[in-house]
Amino acid sequence: MTLHGRRLFRSAGAFAAVVALLFSLHSSSGHAAGVPPDVEILNASYDPTRELYRDVNAAFTKGYRERTGTSVTIRMSHGGSGKQARAVLDGLQADVVTLALAYDIDVLADRGLVKPGWQTRLPHNSTPYTSTIVFLVRPGNPKKILDWTDLARPGISVVTPNPKTSGGARWNYLAAWGAALKAGKKEAEARELVAGLFRNVAVLDTGARGSTTTFVQRGLGDVLLAWENEAHLALAETGKGRVEIVVPKTSILAEPPVSIVDAVVDRRGTRAVAEAYLRFLYSPEGQQLAAKHHYRPRVPEAAAKAGRAFPAVATFTVDDLFGGWRAAQKKHFDDGGIFDSFFVNR
Amino acid sequence: MSIEVRSVSKSFGSFLALDDVSLQVGDGEFVALLGPSGSGKTSLLRIIAGLEEPDRGTVHFHGEDATRRDARERRVGFVFQHYALFRRMSVFENVAFGLRVKPRAERPPETDVKRRVTELLKLVQLDWLGDRLPSELSGGQRQRVALARALAVEPKVLLLDEPFGSLDARVRQELRRWLRRLHDEIHLTSLFVTHDQEEALEVADRVVLLDRGRSSRTAPPRSSSRSPPPRSSSTFSAR
Amino acid sequence: MSAPRPREPLAVRLLLIGLAFAAIALFLVIPLAAVFVEAFRHGAGAWLAAVSEPDARHALKLTLLVAAIAVPVNAAFGLAAGWALGKFRFPGRNLVLTLIDLPFAVSPIVAGLVFVLAFGRSSLLGGWLAGHGIEVVFAVPGIVLATVFVTFPFVARELVPLMQSQGTDEEEAARVLGAGFFTTFLRVTLPNVKWALLYGIVLCTARAVGEFGAVSVVSGHIRGATNTLPLHVEALYNEYAFQGAFAAASLLTLVALAAMLAKAFLSRHAGEEAP
Ligand SMILES: Nc1ncnc2c1ncn2[C@@H]1O[C@H](COP(=O)(O)OP(=O)(O)O)[C@@H](O)[C@H]1O
Ligand SMILES: [Mg+2]
Numbered sequence: 001m002t003l004h005g006r007r008l009f010r011s012a013g014a015f016a017a018v019v020a021l022l023f024s025l026h027s028s029s030g031h032a033a034g035v036p037p038d039v040e041i042l043n044a045s046y047d048p049t050r051e052l053y054r055d056v057n058a059a060f061t062k063g064y065r066e067r068t069g070t071s072v073t074i075r076m077s078h079g080g081s082g083k084q085a086r087a088v089l090d091g092l093q094a095d096v097v098t099l100a101l102a103y104d105i106d107v108l109a110d111r112g113l114v115k116p117g118w119q120t121r122l123p124h125n126s127t128p129y130t131s132t133i134v135f136l137v138r139p140g141n142p143k144k145i146l147d148w149t150d151l152a153r154p155g156i157s158v159v160t161p162n163p164k165t166s167g168g169a170r171w172n173y174l175a176a177w178g179a180a181l182k183a184g185k186k187e188a189e190a191r192e193l194v195a196g197l198f199r200n201v202a203v204l205d206t207g208a209r210g211s212t213t214t215f216v217q218r219g220l221g222d223v224l225l226a227w228e229n230e231a232h233l234a235l236a237e238t239g240k241g242r243v244e245i246v247v248p249k250t251s252i253l254a255e256p257p258v259s260i261v262d263a264v265v266d267r268r269g270t271r272a273v274a275e276a277y278l279r280f281l282y283s284p285e286g287q288q289l290a291a292k293h294h295y296r297p298r299v300p301e302a303a304a305k306a307g308r309a310f311p312a313v314a315t316f317t318v319d320d321l322f323g324g325w326r327a328a329q330k331k332h333f334d335d336g337g338i339f340d341s342f343f344v345n346r
Numbered sequence: 347m348s349i350e351v352r353s354v355s356k357s358f359g360s361f362l363a364l365d366d367v368s369l370q371v372g373d374g375e376f377v378a379l380l381g382p383s384g385s386g387k388t389s390l391l392r393i394i395a396g397l398e399e400p401d402r403g404t405v406h407f408h409g410e411d412a413t414r415r416d417a418r419e420r421r422v423g424f425v426f427q428h429y430a431l432f433r434r435m436s437v438f439e440n441v442a443f444g445l446r447v448k449p450r451a452e453r454p455p456e457t458d459v460k461r462r463v464t465e466l467l468k469l470v471q472l473d474w475l476g477d478r479l480p481s482e483l484s485g486g487q488r489q490r491v492a493l494a495r496a497l498a499v500e501p502k503v504l505l506l507d508e509p510f511g512s513l514d515a516r517v518r519q520e521l522r523r524w525l526r527r528l529h530d531e532i533h534l535t536s537l538f539v540t541h542d543q544e545e546a547l548e549v550a551d552r553v554v555l556l557d558r559g560r561s562s563r564t565a566p567p568r569s570s571s572r573s574p575p576p577r578s579s580s581t582f583s584a585r
Numbered sequence: 586m587s588a589p590r591p592r593e594p595l596a597v598r599l600l601l602i603g604l605a606f607a608a609i610a611l612f613l614v615i616p617l618a619a620v621f622v623e624a625f626r627h628g629a630g631a632w633l634a635a636v637s638e639p640d641a642r643h644a645l646k647l648t649l650l651v652a653a654i655a656v657p658v659n660a661a662f663g664l665a666a667g668w669a670l671g672k673f674r675f676p677g678r679n680l681v682l683t684l685i686d687l688p689f690a691v692s693p694i695v696a697g698l699v700f701v702l703a704f705g706r707s708s709l710l711g712g713w714l715a716g717h718g719i720e721v722v723f724a725v726p727g728i729v730l731a732t733v734f735v736t737f738p739f740v741a742r743e744l745v746p747l748m749q750s751q752g753t754d755e756e757e758a759a760r761v762l763g764a765g766f767f768t769t770f771l772r773v774t775l776p777n778v779k780w781a782l783l784y785g786i787v788l789c790t791a792r793a794v795g796e797f798g799a800v801s802v803v804s805g806h807i808r809g810a811t812n813t814l815p816l817h818v819e820a821l822y823n824e825y826a827f828q829g830a831f832a833a834a835s836l837l838t839l840v841a842l843a844a845m846l847a848k849a850f851l852s853r854h855a856g857e858e859a860p
Contacts, residue, residue: 042807042810047823050823050824051824075808075809075810076807077805077806077807077808077811078806078823087805089705089706089707090705090706090722091704091706091711091715091720091722092722092723092805093723209823210823213822213823233825237825395761397757397761417760417761418763418764422761424758426757428754430755430757431755431758432755432759432773433755434777434779443759443762443764443772444762447762447763447765447768447772448763495758495762496761498762499763
């Protein structure tokens, strides 16, 4: 049995060695290139921006190093917009947030993580690019889905994420509602249209990317309500002929805003880099990258430079029709709001 | 080394398992503790060995109070009712265990351990089974391994809890005669638990009766030709 | 209608066996094979590139690190629990027994949220820790905690009933023979449950490596920092990077297969330990 004891000691030793090794690997793996980064910042973003920020980060990092000699590593965290705001509230150390809608950053402002008036700190309501909501349909559009009213027709199966968890879904919802108002319908009729739409929802995913996967990969539903950029990405990824984009005549002007998180940048001393990073989004290069990824740039020339043509859509904003995000959130999406009534009645 | 139990009581919950039990085993004596199942025999043995603490009363070895002494330091040999052999160790390692776990200063060198274990296995006539696992032995063989293991640390006191309980009659008789011889040869003080009256009478110098937690009477065996003579004078009568 | 017929005609038997195999193929073999087919769709080179890409490597290392902490912690806990609960009776023992299984009963998302609640910035404790520059949630410590929580019962579950059925006889025998607590533990108790312990460790490791739900909640999904391998797979999948996702998934599948083989091997030995 001394043998046994010795063996135990030996395996304990081996185990300690493995742990030590892992720790050393772990600490040495902070930066892939081998050069330790001077600054590291974290961008907490929503789901469909993965591809956009991969390019933006590469371009910004390169330019910033050339200009200042500082090498920056930008870490990304992606998830549903509301979920990301929640994570930052709970302590996710994001230096900047690039979310799907202003309300999610307002929440951070309410808790003192972002300074009040954040939306005026950068041009265009702190929204460097915009998007709109379009339809993705099956090839040849067999169900003839052309406009918002078609979504509430009986027998149409709609895929959208859940407005409770997804910023994109709230845009979808308000787009449908607003389009009805813009078409001269009354509030009650708009409500009836949106109720009909959600009656037709086959699958309610938690995030925009999940819905896209449901529609494209799993082949469920007749129509997917999606960000314009997300629709184009799905189109590119799945190959032409599998899905088609339908742009409705009227839709919402979706303004996904960006902001630094003051509490985090002040603690970490990263304000300068974080601000430069967000400003880069407004630069010609940043605008061109946005356009390349099918976000509508604020500078119209950037679209042409990126070789993108955005079809004309008559857009309305949340401020125009819903009195801003706080009001829209309260009336439609908070617990006991109108959206809940659709599901209670279902 | 003499054993003395003075007015020991022990309850398990509300159940009084031992009620003011006193008992003496003289140096070199071989005493049988006889009683029906559930009468508290095992409990009493465990208290003597230090595996259980009495609620009241004291245990003395060689006149010294050992009630608070840890089981490890009492240096008693204990043969458990169900042997309690180390299932993952060979017969040899079972017997060697007590020697191997001695404090470094007292631990005999490996050659001595080998010699001693081989001797003991010879003594219990199992030297050819040293490599087997306990599960590969018969009941009687296991019993003898348990005994060899208890004797390895050269205890002055040997406690045996129904050592032959689960053996068939023939093996049983053989073993108890052999045990008696061993007791005399290596000068032990032995307390032997049984619920078999015949066995108690045949093997012991003296019989102590335990009934429902009370030690009632002690008696010399029927064939009291053996020495040393019993200390107690009360007579035994079959119930 | 005269001669008694065999109860299950050959055709029925064949049909049932065929169905069983079809079910196994449908639910196990085909999906598993699909993972490897997808992973190697563009050849071994592409697979190698996908698993050695920095984010994938980091995810792999993080996963191994987390397992290297969670598994020993839970093995130690499982042994302690097995020993205390298996060998002793004390008031509250049943409550503890029930509580050990709690992580199995609790949904992984709740398991994750518990830690966000306890250590998040908005909690008292989390606020204090943040004030001292210690990050728990959305950082490696949170992932370790969540994994420890989720894999908590595996070893204990194997050991408690076994140690209980083995009883304390051998420990008492060792004590009477002069062995101290640690000696007894190392030479008697531990060898007696060696295989069951390894078995529990294998299950625990498999889960620690594969855990998605709870870790997803506390991770923060920071690429190259707090993404474990399962989270990395999800992230890649969401980016339409299917080949990369399946290459990483193939690593997880290999771990699962290795665990299954180890399990099959160990369960044979663990059976011997029952008294
Ligand atoms: N650990 C224990 N817990 C509860 N009751 C016990 C315990 N040990 C013994 N007893 C009870 O004490 C009584 C005497 O037991 P024991 O000493 O084993 O008797 P014997 O060995 O004479 O058969 C029995 O009724 C038994 O149920
Ligand atoms: Mg008994």
